Amino acid sequence: MSQKVLDALMAAMPGAVVRTGSAHGDETAWIKRDELVAVARWLRDDPKTLFDAPVFCTCTDWIDWKPQGRPPSEAWNETKPRYTVAYQLRSVTHKHRIRLEVEVPESDARCPSLADVWPAFNWQERETFDMYGIRFDGHPDLRRIYLYEEFVGYPLRKDYPKEKRQPLVRRDDLNLNPIKAPHAGEHK
């Protein structure tokens, strides 16, 4: 259905797209990390695509990836990027969808933030940061959302043991309360 979208994207920004796919009917485009914001803005504003509604943002940690029934070359190794950040978008007008995926290496776990383009990604990127430790550049308020600030590590990474327990130990030196002095100045 929305193969048109992938074609339009390839025509407009061929340099930004690594590859595309449509397995199970989900149109997906792998985007170069540096081009993500430009691609996102184009997808949102171009009348042919008009992706005005954000759906979700999440991340996949590939470090344990050994798919069964596939050649061993598809398994993860150190030369491949460890994370993929996925953004799913939807268009209210055209009723089509696309998923943007960005590969993020372990040594530099950063991704440009789309919170400025679609406000819904503000919280979703916070969740991804909380669970996977991906740092979103340009995010207005990147702090943990489900877990507490004292939490060490990122629990949805594959190398975080499922059985690990971390009781909450309050640390007063972290100055965590977000609502303190800064907002007093905003008031007129």
Next chain:
Amino acid sequence: MAADARTLKQLVLGRKDVQDLSDIEQELPPDLMTVNMGPSHPAMHGTVRIVLTVDGEKIIKGDVQPGYLHRCFEKEAEHATYTQVFPYTDRLNYVSPMINNCGWAMAVEKLMGLTTKIPRRAEYIRVIVSEMSRITDHLTCVGASAMELGAFTPFLYLLKSREWMYELLEKVSGARLTHSYVRVGGVSQDLPENFGPELTQVLDRTAEVMVECQDLLNNNKIFHDRMAGIGAITREDAIRTGCVGPIARAAGVDYDVRRDFPYSVYPELEFDVPLGTTGDCYDRYLIRLEELKQSMRILRQCLVQIPEGPIMSDDHRVALPPKAATYNTIESMIRHFKHIMDGVRVPAGEAYSFVEGGNGELGFFIVADGTGRPYKAYCRSPSFVHLSTAEMLFKDHFIADVVPIFGMINMIGGECDK
């Protein structure tokens, strides 16, 4: 003498008379104040903390902090077989668990290429239990919101009606709340005997309850004043912030997964998608009432159209061998054992599948690696997205308005915090 009396009063009461205060002292302190609402607060469904910065009664900023109900759904799902995830999905949106069950099953079926191979009777049963769940979801939302505004009677009426639905769902699945009824490839058991007439009776009685509820609430001055014009969101903002479901429809966004990305047997059913105009809390309430009626309409059609037939796909990858064969032949015994212990084997790949939940688009993004357990399972919970708009909705309202806004967002703690 008068001065002595005043000094004495000041000593006893510890404060000055008004006429003794200077002009500045008579003013309220101009500083902003921080007020904690929740995590334990009767109006904070589940548990969520809102740190309000208030100027007098007016909210300048409301920092919403979820996470108190985080139960690691995604981490647990990565270590469970696909079938074992169903009980976890029950506990996501615990007011409409059947829709979560269906959503998860459909996501796995999409990865296995089974979407079009589900028996039609199973599809109809899924739609029936989903719509019943939608009714329980909306009844709870409307009832609880009314109660939080002081209208206790509609709450009791609506919860009475919800209980009839739960009793019927208990007959279907064996559990009142945590059904775990749907399976990959179909449903776990057929509808009980006499289900149709009982459901028709429950629908008739629920329709009466709704008339009573509307009579009590729709033109109720207190209810109207507390809901109308409160927490309004524009159509553009609703789209940009990812709102779906009743909240988006109240703001005029014409989007319903059941109609726009039809799944299951919804194309064969007739229903309308109600739309609001103002996007405020009162519109959200009216939309939910109308959706209740539409769900009932769908249910009545389903009862007429539901065919006889199998309730489980005969695909050997998802169907358990018959019990008699399991007990009497070694091949079926082994297959049964492998099926339960290793789980349903899903070919490697990734897919996002979504259904219309009680609060809007509820989706599951699964990455499968060919084994019986998901490599990654992500839940796109509408409550979480809607809660992220709460800060915008609270702005410039009064503290008392937090309650209806929050009630009509219908945040379900289990779904939001996963």
